[in-house]
Amino acid sequence: MNRKRSVFAVVAVLIFVAAIAARISWEKKPKLLISNGFAASITLSNAKQVCLCMQMYASDYDDLIPYAPDTGTAQAVIYPYSKSRDIWKSLNPKGGQIEFNTSVAGVNSAKMPEAQLTPLVYDSEAWEGGGRPVGFCDGHGAPVTGAKWKELTEKMKLQKFTHVGKPLKPQHL
Secondary structure, three states: OHHHHHHHHHHHHHHHHHHHHHHHHHHOOOHHHHHOHHHHHHHHHHHHHHHHHHHHHHHHOOOEOOOOOOHHHHHHHHHHHHOOOHHHEOOOOOOOEEEEOHHHOOEEHHHOOOHHHOEEEEEOOOOOOOOEEEEEOOOOEEEEOHHHHHHHHHHHHHOOOOEOOOOOOOOOO
């Protein structure tokens, strides 16, 4: 009888320790993922899909990111690569959509310094906690905190890229 009690006590302690460890690891995740994990994951996946379509476009046009003056034109230009407008949707409970960073429009992606740190697309509205999903010029996507987003937007204002060609005429799907 004592053996059964000791086994039960050990199992109870292990479950308790596992629960505490899970809670600690959960609290360390960015607020973006905690707020609405499933919706945030889908939105981040959408941003990454847009980045991949932009890369396919660029590979067909001498490594140039579409010289789109706005998000609607960027959507129309890469539509043949995605066959879907849904990849531009955000499931942010506050609203918003995936927006194109027009400061990189018409830039040669192969010659872009720090492409891994330069946003290509991002959610137009911050999520609960101030974070947002961002797709970067090198094709990866990541959730960024509010503080990191502020740092990225300041950097975007300071960056001066060499644009090639003329902007595309605005077009929308």
